[in-house]
Amino acid sequence: MADDAGMPLTLSTLFSQPQLRQLAALALAAAGLASAAMAAAPFEDSIAQRTLACTACHGAQGRAGPDGYYPRLAGKPAAYLYSQLLNFRDGRRHYGLMTQLVEPLSDAYLMEIARYFSALDLPYPPPAAATASASALQRGRQLVLQGDADRRVPACVSCHGQAMTGVLPAVPGLLGLPRDYLNAQLGAWKTGQRRAHAPDCMKQVVDRLSLDDLNAVAGWLAAQPLPASSQPAAAGPVPAPGAITLSCAGVAKVGP
Amino acid sequence: MKKLLTLLAGAAGVLVAAAALVAWLNLRDEVDVDAPVAALAASDSLLARGAYLARGGNCAACHTERGGAAYAGGRGIATPFGTVFSSNLTPDEKTGIGRWTPAHFWRAMHNGRSKDGRLLYPAFPYPNYTQVTREDSDALFAYLGSLPAVERAATPHALRFPYDSQAALAVWRALYFKPGVYEPDPQRSAEWNRGAYLVRGLGHCAACHSARNALGASSEALDLAGGLIPMQNWYAPSLSSPLEAGVGDWDRQHIVDLLKTGVSPRASATGPMAEVVLRSTQYLSETDLGAMAQFLKELAPPAPVAAPAAPAAPAAMLTRGAKLYEQHCAQCHGEQGRGVPRAYPALAGNRAVTMPETANLVQIVLNGGYAPATAGNPRPFGMPPFVLELSDSDIAAVLTHIRQSWGNQAGVVTPLEVNRMRAASVR
Numbered sequence: 001m002a003d004d005a006g007m008p009l010t011l012s013t014l015f016s017q018p019q020l021r022q023l024a025a026l027a028l029a030a031a032g033l034a035s036a037a038m039a040a041a042p043f044e045d046s047i048a049q050r051t052l053a054c055t056a057c058h059g060a061q062g063r064a065g066p067d068g069y070y071p072r073l074a075g076k077p078a079a080y081l082y083s084q085l086l087n088f089r090d091g092r093r094h095y096g097l098m099t100q101l102v103e104p105l106s107d108a109y110l111m112e113i114a115r116y117f118s119a120l121d122l123p124y125p126p127p128a129a130a131t132a133s134a135s136a137l138q139r140g141r142q143l144v145l146q147g148d149a150d151r152r153v154p155a156c157v158s159c160h161g162q163a164m165t166g167v168l169p170a171v172p173g174l175l176g177l178p179r180d181y182l183n184a185q186l187g188a189w190k191t192g193q194r195r196a197h198a199p200d201c202m203k204q205v206v207d208r209l210s211l212d213d214l215n216a217v218a219g220w221l222a223a224q225p226l227p228a229s230s231q232p233a234a235a236g237p238v239p240a241p242g243a244i245t246l247s248c249a250g251v252a253k254v255g256p
Numbered sequence: 257m258k259k260l261l262t263l264l265a266g267a268a269g270v271l272v273a274a275a276a277l278v279a280w281l282n283l284r285d286e287v288d289v290d291a292p293v294a295a296l297a298a299s300d301s302l303l304a305r306g307a308y309l310a311r312g313g314n315c316a317a318c319h320t321e322r323g324g325a326a327y328a329g330g331r332g333i334a335t336p337f338g339t340v341f342s343s344n345l346t347p348d349e350k351t352g353i354g355r356w357t358p359a360h361f362w363r364a365m366h367n368g369r370s371k372d373g374r375l376l377y378p379a380f381p382y383p384n385y386t387q388v389t390r391e392d393s394d395a396l397f398a399y400l401g402s403l404p405a406v407e408r409a410a411t412p413h414a415l416r417f418p419y420d421s422q423a424a425l426a427v428w429r430a431l432y433f434k435p436g437v438y439e440p441d442p443q444r445s446a447e448w449n450r451g452a453y454l455v456r457g458l459g460h461c462a463a464c465h466s467a468r469n470a471l472g473a474s475s476e477a478l479d480l481a482g483g484l485i486p487m488q489n490w491y492a493p494s495l496s497s498p499l500e501a502g503v504g505d506w507d508r509q510h511i512v513d514l515l516k517t518g519v520s521p522r523a524s525a526t527g528p529m530a531e532v533v534l535r536s537t538q539y540l541s542e543t544d545l546g547a548m549a550q551f552l553k554e555l556a557p558p559a560p561v562a563a564p565a566a567p568a569a570p571a572a573m574l575t576r577g578a579k580l581y582e583q584h585c586a587q588c589h590g591e592q593g594r595g596v597p598r599a600y601p602a603l604a605g606n607r608a609v610t611m612p613e614t615a616n617l618v619q620i621v622l623n624g625g626y627a628p629a630t631a632g633n634p635r636p637f638g639m640p641p642f643v644l645e646l647s648d649s650d651i652a653a654v655l656t657h658i659r660q661s662w663g664n665q666a667g668v669v670t671p672l673e674v675n676r677m678r679a680a681s682v683r
Contacts, residue, residue, distance in 0.1 A: 043587075043596050045599075052588070053639060053641070054638075056640030104531060109635055
């Protein structure tokens, strides 16, 4: 990467000018808070101190990085975070920086890190305003809430919870994630860059959808606000008779 | 015409003689795999010993694919000559070593030759393993034979011509490999000899900690004087030089602590060494680690060279570096670079900071990293990556500031050095 990354330019294509100013103000405020916290915090023998290597990119307390590529960690189900850490370590997800960081760590320690971020209950920022066309948003909404029976695609909410805030112990929520991140992940599943243990239900879902559909899902999800309770649901919805079901090894109970 | 024929015949004769010499050099001390041997009784203690030795040699690190079955091979080892893929060491009859005898295994360790007679690439560090005793080789083989068999066919090596040919490998071996057993030095203690055997043999420390020549051979296999690890862009520092990672003046226990836990009052392990501690040395007994420590303490330091005084950095660079240090580093490493014991290394007087080779410094600032999570230090602290936050010139400035502050007197780090490392990092 060169000294001056071109990221702000791509942002301007995604957001209108007033939105961009708002976003910049937010980012500055967040950066200010973060650096104030950095300067003020003395050394403490804590898990927060130990995970400064994580929050450098994922934002203070794992609230998400400012650029849309480093997702929020705070409040995600612990088993989900833990299995993602293992996925990076064991080559089912690919990002050199992550792999290198988790490589020398033990399963028990990775679980402790996952539990720490999972237990952080922090407010979410308001979602970015939708930029997709009305028809794309409509298609996205339909796929998330109802699925597509013709393509044998279940509704996202049938696994990720009616409130889309995830389901314990291992299914992540879908809200509070930037569109770029969602698109990158769905695209990575499509190309095989991101995997879960087989049978990988997300791979099956993504393979049955077109890129336009995936983009529609990401665009709609990224524009939804969090409900009053952003906690993951304790149990998944009961499938309706005849509902499309998939088997997912990635969300089986995991632990060190 | 007659003259030409004589010349051709002469040339052919020289070639045949050279080929014969290479062949003969490749067959020195060859193991007779057909010699009858009494079968080893696979006792629990033999298997435990083999398991311990497999840890000591860190066999699984190379012979396990990322996320794959342990010891089933398939990991690519990048070399300047192409990629070598590790083999399946599980007892699968078709794809592993299920049909090998202890003598075949011993020949691989001692002579670098596979069951079918093929010469093995020295990415498998048999120039070191040749020193392993037959007894230890047999224990290792017995342990590998007790693993669950995994069917995983070998991935073919992806080496460039001419390195992909057995003939080239035979020439390489004729030049740089000689089978040998560890010869105890009667002038030294039994402990020193045990340490030397482990460091030089199974531990294959020289595979990283010695420089390699243009053909990938360690210039002096046993000198441990430091070397850049090919393709990884990490520098394995000299284990003998007091200016690098020499431990002549260390408390013995601190050396043991470093190898056992990954941290010590004098240094901590990161990068490739973190992996070595994580998978290998933390499992070695205090006695063996003590022996290795004793051997390392007694390594002869190189003759001191009067290093030219490092040129002072431009004032603007130092000012910028100091400001960046305050913003990004001081919180953990301290205003005076003193660090926090067992959490963040001191930077003042730290040889990892001041040694001439700066690859590791740049790596750690770009990519961050954790010390290994070991039984003795299960919850290590970590360094954040700065690859996304700081530019090449920022990193050069802050590293130069660190190398020239609090009594440190090392040279400037240039933005070009940072840029090369950034470009080589795999995302």
